[in-house]
Amino acid sequence: GQRKLNGERLMAHKSDDGEEISFFGRGYSKTNERIPKTDLVPHLVSGLQWLPCGTVLDGEVLFIPKSQRNSIREFQFFEDFWKCREIMGSYADKAVRQQEEEGWLYYVVFDCLRAGGVDLTNKSYQARHWKLQEVIETSGIVSEYLVILPIIDGEANKRSLLEECIKLGLE
Numbered sequence: 274g275q276r277k278l279n280g281e282r283l284m285a286h287k288s289d290d291g292e293e294i295s296f297f298g299r300g301y302s303k304t305n306e307r308i309p310k311t312d313l314v315p316h317l318v319s320g321l322q323w324l325p326c327g328t329v330l331d332g333e334v335l336f337i338p339k340s341q342r343n344s345i346r347e348f349q350f351f352e353d354f355w356k357c358r359e360i361m362g363s364y365a366d367k368a369v370r371q372q373e374e375e376g377w378l379y380y381v382v383f384d385c386l387r388a389g390g391v392d393l394t395n396k397s398y399q400a401r402h403w404k405l406q407e408v409i410e411t412s413g414i415v416s417e418y419l420v421i422l423p424i425i426d427g428e429a430n431k432r433s434l435l436e437e438c439i440k441l442g443l444e
Contacts, residue, residue: 279444285329294322297309327391335378336360336379379418
């Protein structure tokens with residue numbers, strides 16, 4: 274099990290030639306193209322420059338209030354959904370300026386769909402999650418704004434996660 278996050282879903286893609294890192298949302302434009310979000314999160318682009326070429330990550334960007342920033346490393350997320358939507362719904366210059374003033378968005382990654390050009394979508398979620406951890410650890414990525422969402426296993430641990438979510442009023 275994993276805790277559901279309340280931010281905006283983003284996929285990160287490093288091109289097969291390694292020339293570009295792009296972020297896009299799940300939705301499509303009226304012309305049936307992915308909606309680009311790269312310019313809204315330049316700190317994440319630079320943070321993921323060491324990803325292997327041909328890698329696609331799936332995750333969610335979160336706005337964490339400054340008073341709660343230390344909690345993210347313990348996976349105690351206190352995200353502000355509406356602030357995240359405000360930033361991600363802005364034009365790039367406003368989104369970046371707002372993050373400079375109020376704090377950068379975090380990218381909480383929970384899946385790896387391609388790694389080094391190899392399609393992983395036919396693998397189990399657990400195998401993809403292991404690959405995600407391997408890719409992040411071996412690529413030398415160091416970014417305080419990148420977090421891998423852990424998998425919670427075991428009946429007692431999952432029950433504890435559920436009870437905590439209920440107590441906090443989360444989905």
